[in-house]
Amino acid sequence: MNLADKVLAVNNDLPIRTHAPVHSGKVRSVYWLTAEDSARLIEEKGYEVPADTPLAIMVISDRISAFDCVWHGEGGIQGVPGKGAALNAISNHWFKLFKEHGLADSHILDIPHPFVWIVQKAKPVKIEAIARQYITGSMWRAYEKGEREFCGIEIADGLDRDQKLPELLITPSTKGILTGIDGVPAQDDVNITRKNIEDNFAAFNFASVADIALYEKLLKDGFSLISGELAKLDQIFVDTKFEFGYVKDKAGNDKLIYMDEVGTPDSSRIWDGEQYRQGNIVENSKEGFRQLLLSYFPDPDILLNKDRMDEREALARDNALPEEVLMQVSKTYVGIAEKITGETIVISDNPKAEIVEILSKDYGLID
Template sequence: MPNQPFSFPGQTGFYRGKVRDVYSFANHPAGPRLVMVASDRISAFDVVLPRPVPHKGQVLNQTAAYFLQATADIVPNWLLTVPDPAVSAGIQCEPYAVEMVVRGYLAGHAWRTYREGGRVLCGVTLPDGLRENDRLPKPILTPTTKAHEGHDEDISRDDILARSIVSEADYVQLENYALALFARGTDMAAKRGLILVDTKYEFGRVGDTIYLIDEVHTPDSSRYFYTDGYAERLAANQPQRQLSKEFVREWLMANGFQGKDGQTVPTMSDEWLTQISTRYIELFETVTGQSFQPAPEEDRDAQIEKAIVAYLQTNN
């Protein structure tokens, strides 16, 4: 994946995120468009780790496209086409400044907060007596602010409305969309022998229409447990077998890194990177039921650039 950005005819903007390179084309003949290149970069604790993970960008892009297409009946989404296995192109939206995080189980950040005594998460009160990885009484919304740099921060519904980050009418619609998407994702995961534990959704708008944007139900935005053995592991107080990026976070924490000032990212060996890549591919194949076909590695940047140029010559 390119270390340096491409430059395309008609390009009006560029943004490099933690994982994706985003090109904007405000004057596209069919209307403002975005082209996203999913890189092999990997981030944890809001820090981009120093070494890329083979095939990760393709896994993310194809997983997101699969779920965007499978949820288009719930909410319109930004995706129009996938011109390359690592590239998506679609409608440029004005993003909302919050991410809608839905949690169905007490895991990850929520569990760490709960374990330290916290019983209110983003304005939602959690009952006493829960264990790590317990199913919550019902899925909860725990929004975060969106940070272009640094850490996203938890925020409550009341604070979002009080600070006028999102209007109440729009926020209600975002809540409804997020919960409906989570229910669909839960059903789709169950059919594949998985539990959708938690995930995040991002939304934008064009005029009066709200769109689902970015990625959906990918290993970077979601946590999955295997259904088989879940109850037994929970009863025995054992870690769940899971498909998510959490194992990367756990490895970093075990090696003294949580993204805090003064901490150094531990060395990532070739073997460790291969293991991460294998996990990502396993998730794609498990959640979609499709076989992963790696894009040819030779002249990969040239392939991506050619595919984007060809897309820009269309009226889509």
């Protein structure tokens, strides 16, 4: 079978019954179910949510984005084989452990297929929180230029690149454009301080000031749990992105949960422990793909300079990456997923057909 056929690149054209437009992000597409189908599935499957909860089908893809662009390969390969299944498997693993350790639930109610989640509607907290254990990436670049304050937190002089920080650093930024907040520009992805959040907790969708401390606890406990588990595999959890939201429990009460994805090679940096001790950085995450792109193209400034976005989009559109590059990325994603979960990631011959069959036969959601 052609390798391109094994890649699920387009995931917003499935015949899932919905009355709303399909929302498609860089990697996932979301299909909001009808009120009738939501209520039916809640009853049939026994989901622990109120009977009138809106449900959605979330379908991951094998697309790969970096530097705010989606990349493709030779031979019509529109993504990375095995990437979607690997990402979902890793998130599923961590979400399950979080629940088992009494941290918090996630938005996922059911996993019909390796590419598919059934989720309940959540009210997202409008913060993207990066938890950093090491100084690297954009933080190192700013530090090297003399910056010492990050999101209102002072960092000591004398740190080296890729060094472990004295303590876990939480650097939140806005998720989406928020207006009318003093000292916070109306732009997406702007760094903010804890005081910004406290003074405007409702604007960030927190139910109370007290929930800010809960959010911070879930951040730190979640990071610590993943870090400890990865250490057993001699992998270093460098930094990661967390997102949170509110859902209703069965009694109709609000509860703060983890959402989006967690601890994946897309949302985190993961380094090989043995190589790090030898002074080398070997990435087991998307950062390796970013570095590869920076060395592949003759002018890396196009990828790093936000003022050259038109040129960057042209690079991604007009350059098909060699198949061996995408297969190397596949090896990274599948390899770290199998390490973390202890299970084999199967690359499906035709993921779209499998998804349609399962959602039709077992869930009655295909027209």
